[in-house]
Amino acid sequence: MADVNIHSLKSLAIFKTLLEAGSASQAARTLGITQSGVSRSLAQLEDNLGIQLFLREKNRLVATPEAYELYEEILRLMGNIEELRHSILALKEFGTSRLRIAAIPGLAFGFVPRLIGTLLEENRGFSISFDMMSSHDVLREVESGHADIGFVTLPVSSRLLRIEEWLTTQARCLVPANHPLASRTEVTVEDLQNEYLVISNQPNVGADPLLHLAASHSISIAGKTESNIGAIAAMVANGVGISVMNPITATDQLVGRTDVVMRPFSPRISFSFGMVYREDWKNVQALDSIRRTGNELLKTYPD
Amino acid sequence: MADVNIHSLKSLAIFKTLLEAGSASQAARTLGITQSGVSRSLAQLEDNLGIQLFLREKNRLVATPEAYELYEEILRLMGNIEELRHSILALKEFGTSRLRIAAIPGLAFGFVPRLIGTLLEENRGFSISFDMMSSHDVLREVESGHADIGFVTLPVSSRLLRIEEWLTTQARCLVPANHPLASRTEVTVEDLQNEYLVISNQPNVGADPLLHLAASHSISIAGKTESNIGAIAAMVANGVGISVMNPITATDQLVGRTDVVMRPFSPRISFSFGMVYREDWKNVQALDSIRRTGNELLKTYPD
DNA sequence: GGATTCGATGACTTTTAATCATGGCTGACG
DNA sequence: CGTCAGCCATGATTAAAAGTCATCGAATCC
Numbered sequence: 001m002a003d004v005n006i007h008s009l010k011s012l013a014i015f016k017t018l019l020e021a022g023s024a025s026q027a028a029r030t031l032g033i034t035q036s037g038v039s040r041s042l043a044q045l046e047d048n049l050g051i052q053l054f055l056r057e058k059n060r061l062v063a064t065p066e067a068y069e070l071y072e073e074i075l076r077l078m079g080n081i082e083e084l085r086h087s088i089l090a091l092k093e094f095g096t097s098r099l100r101i102a103a104i105p106g107l108a109f110g111f112v113p114r115l116i117g118t119l120l121e122e123n124r125g126f127s128i129s130f131d132m133m134s135s136h137d138v139l140r141e142v143e144s145g146h147a148d149i150g151f152v153t154l155p156v157s158s159r160l161l162r163i164e165e166w167l168t169t170q171a172r173c174l175v176p177a178n179h180p181l182a183s184r185t186e187v188t189v190e191d192l193q194n195e196y197l198v199i200s201n202q203p204n205v206g207a208d209p210l211l212h213l214a215a216s217h218s219i220s221i222a223g224k225t226e227s228n229i230g231a232i233a234a235m236v237a238n239g240v241g242i243s244v245m246n247p248i249t250a251t252d253q254l255v256g257r258t259d260v261v262m263r264p265f266s267p268r269i270s271f272s273f274g275m276v277y278r279e280d281w282k283n284v285q286a287l288d289s290i291r292r293t294g295n296e297l298l299k300t301y302p303d
Numbered sequence: 304m305a306d307v308n309i310h311s312l313k314s315l316a317i318f319k320t321l322l323e324a325g326s327a328s329q330a331a332r333t334l335g336i337t338q339s340g341v342s343r344s345l346a347q348l349e350d351n352l353g354i355q356l357f358l359r360e361k362n363r364l365v366a367t368p369e370a371y372e373l374y375e376e377i378l379r380l381m382g383n384i385e386e387l388r389h390s391i392l393a394l395k396e397f398g399t400s401r402l403r404i405a406a407i408p409g410l411a412f413g414f415v416p417r418l419i420g421t422l423l424e425e426n427r428g429f430s431i432s433f434d435m436m437s438s439h440d441v442l443r444e445v446e447s448g449h450a451d452i453g454f455v456t457l458p459v460s461s462r463l464l465r466i467e468e469w470l471t472t473q474a475r476c477l478v479p480a481n482h483p484l485a486s487r488t489e490v491t492v493e494d495l496q497n498e499y500l501v502i503s504n505q506p507n508v509g510a511d512p513l514l515h516l517a518a519s520h521s522i523s524i525a526g527k528t529e530s531n532i533g534a535i536a537a538m539v540a541n542g543v544g545i546s547v548m549n550p551i552t553a554t555d556q557l558v559g560r561t562d563v564v565m566r567p568f569s570p571r572i573s574f575s576f577g578m579v580y581r582e583d584w585k586n587v588q589a590l591d592s593i594r595r596t597g598n599e600l601l602k603t604y605p606d
Numbered sequence: 607g608g609a610t611t612c613g614a615t616g617a618c619t620t621t622t623a624a625t626c627a628t629g630g631c632t633g634a635c636g
Numbered sequence: 637c638g639t640c641a642g643c644c645a646t647g648a649t650t651a652a653a654a655g656t657c658a659t660c661g662a663a664t665c666c
Contacts, residue, residue: 009312010654025612037655039613051395059612059662065587066394073390073400080383087376091369092354097376284368313623328643340624342645362631362643
């Protein structure tokens with residue numbers, strides 16, 4: 001196979017500018033080098049690649065079809081190099097250029113995408129991949145190294161992972177805006193008597209504790225619907241029932257909705273969530289940035 | 304934004320080899336340059352990127368985590384550069400580095416994939432994209448420049464395209480191996496009396512002419528099933544009926560099957576297919592290669 | 607015909623990459 | 637403890653590559 005050496009990006013860049021400029025003289029002006037420098041560089045590139053890129057017609061350079069195809073390929077490569085530059089900048093900033101995040105559904109539709117959006121706003125070079133899964137799977141994914149960090153409700157336990165509590169807050173009650181309870185400033189467990197409830201189809205997201213609480217107060221509910229946590233606000237809005245859930249997820253789902261309101265609930269049901277990561281990640285610069293950004297975002301959520 | 308300059312692939316290559324080799328001295332031996340050359344190159348790269356890639360511990364270089372991440376990024380870039388090299392080699396060989404082919408279903412499952420496979424065997428650097436669609440859409444796709452070449456049954460007409468006939472052959476009759484007609488050396492239109500037929504659900508693939516022929520000979524068929532042309536052999540094999548179709552498609556579908564046999568059919572129904580391309584493609588080197596390869600393959604099909 | 611712009615090229619300079627020579631550090635071994 | 641081997645870094649230098657300078661010929665325009 002005939003060899004093709006690409007060792008000089010500069011000559012590819014000169015070629016690219018030459019094609020865009022239409023003449024060696026104009027390319028030279030654009031690049032701040034001499035016209036003969038451009039001419040030399042082109043001749044060297046044509047010799048090196050073994051392809052005639054320009055015809056010399058009447059003392060003018062006329063691009064060949066091959067030149068246009070090479071141009072497309074060079075644009076592609078320059079895109080790749082730009083990605084490399086971004087990764088290097090992220091490497092400088094974070095100590096890592098790629099971040100794999102796993103989160104539970106309760107956080108996966110609002111808080112974590114906002115966190116990611118803010119991180120990327122600050123650092124476009126960062127590459128983040130994100131997946132949503134159960135708490136148990138988040139832990140396994142981070143333990144095995146398939147994800148770098150994970151967001152889960154607490155408590156969880158893992159001998160391999162560092163577990164960092166980010167927020168402890170109290171559950172809220174979601175009710176349709178036209179529901180009698182909407183006029184209350186606080187909903188109590190007694191108010192759940194004869195109400196339909198919408199609860200999460202996932203454990204450890206407040207569902208079990210709520211039913212326990214109701215039972216311990218001898219409260220009978222009219223019925224319950226289990227739903228994917230991502231759709232609870234929509235369920236409540238459509239009169240399926242009322243719900244008691246963590247305010248992070250609730251706030252995320254209520255953005256832009258006026259047909260569902262959120263009220264404090266008593267007695268208090270504590271809700272915590274946090275971040276998990278492997279021990280070898282504890283000193284990675286990116287964590288500081290993630291913590292800082294995350295804390296800023298949490299200030300926008302109710303206590 | 305702090306600048307990061309990637310102008311020297313050589314220094315990235317030296318870095319890559321250094322990480323793989325484990326020491327500057329070994330990397331130097333591998334690359335055929337001096338140890339101090341490797342040391343200089345590394346220092347220059349670290350300075351240029353603003354990232355410390357190696358710790359100097361007790362006169363040994365110890366890679367930092369950032370070094371491993373950069374290494375992954377460089378491997379990615381080198382893959383991209385390899386793709387560029389392949390494209391350049393294809394550009395030299397064909398005058399183009401990418402080829403977009405559109406074909407009708409009758410050719411899309413056998414002949415054209417074989418053609419593509421053979422072209423790529425000869426030239427790995429080539430990038431081919433392939434799509435399957437009706438004759439009419441093939442013509443439109445090539446006319447509009449979304450595909451470079453197309454394969455269709457003939458006749459077709461287009462004022463914009465060059466139409467090149469590749470093969471004219473006669474239709475064949477497919478019958479189940481255990482069918483009485485399988486023992487014949489030739490099936491005639493009279494044999495279709497009271498038989499179930501499987502015909503293509505696409506026009507211009509022998510279906511209309513066959514029904515016409517039967518009608519003109521006062522032949523009554525027992526029934527017909529219209530099928531996607533790609534599944535006709537499977538239909539025949541399962542006793543849905545017998546079929547009369549072009550031998551290219553038939554041969555492609557019978558590969559590896561012993562439960563369906565192919566017999567000459569009379570009277571003859573001619574079938575042609577060909578390649579279409581735009582006028583500005585007529586002198587592209589790739590066409591010669593495609594014609595040559597295509598003609599080789601066609602020799603393996605029945606006349 | 608002269609002015610302007612273009613590209614190519616011989617001769618040359620500047621810049622970059624790498625070498626040469628050397629020194630210091632570390633660990634293994636006798 | 638001294639010697640040896642292997643490592644890395646560095647001042648001084650060289651070789652190679654990139655680009656400039658000066659110039660020429662060709663084409664177009666006024």
